[in-house]
Amino acid sequence: MSDFHTDTVMYMKDIDVGYYRDLNILQDLDIKVQRHKITAILGANGVGKSTALKAAFGFLRPFKGDILLEGESIMDVPTHQRILKGLAYIPQQPGVFKDMTVQENLELGGWTFRRDKKQVRDKIEANYERFPVLRDKRKQITGELSGGQQRMVELGRILMADPKVMLVDEPTAGLSKMLASEVYEMLTDLTIKDNMTILLVDQEIRQALKISDYVYVLELGRNKFEGEPSEFEDLEKAFWVA
DSSP, X not given: OTTOOTTEEEEEEEEEEOSBTTBOSEEXXXXXXXXXXXXEEEOSTTSSHHHHXXXXXXXXXXSEEEEEETTEEOTTOOHHHHHHHTEEEEOSSOOOOTXXXXXXXXXXXXXXXXXXXXXXXXXXXXHHHHSHHHHHTTTSBGGGSOHHHHHHHHHHHHHTTOOSEEEEEOTTTTOOHHHHHHHHHHHHHHHHHSOXXXXXXXXXXXXXXXXXXXXXXXXXXXXXXEEOGGGGHHHHHHHTOO
């Protein structure tokens, strides 16, 4: 398509979506997710940021528009097949199996290729190199870990499947400032060291602007501003920082 470029992995084009027909949370949404970058969606509570991720992952079907992944429409692709096509979704609360060990959580991430024992071992080892603290805790029950470490386990489990795009919703919700800093550093490292592509929704305006490569701001369910983080410094002071 003429409006799909090689540096764009996913394009949410002219999207209307909501939980009830004729009551759209998002209207005419336009979001382009750049390859190997962090793209952030910002805005006040209730503007539809998380709704955008749910539409991208297939939890909600838009009433209008199209969603393209690598130039191919995925509008009619169910969620489980979007996962196979390379989408991964990280909700606000850590999506780990808290009664299982770190190792078992990571093994679940390799379920689709579980018969290839070597590949599973190699992927797990790559995660231990990526998150060294998890190697020492591999036999520990995941629910006993700190919030930041649980995020590491969740990221590791998702990375087992080599996703093309990670949809990340409020990654530091409920975490202390110190643990939140660890999570933001992890996300940055994933784009720099692993060439990951991330679409991030966040309430932490300052932190999101620090780590993002491109930013969209929503207001009342519509695109309001977009640009590189450096263009938002005055906007941040005017709209979000008391």
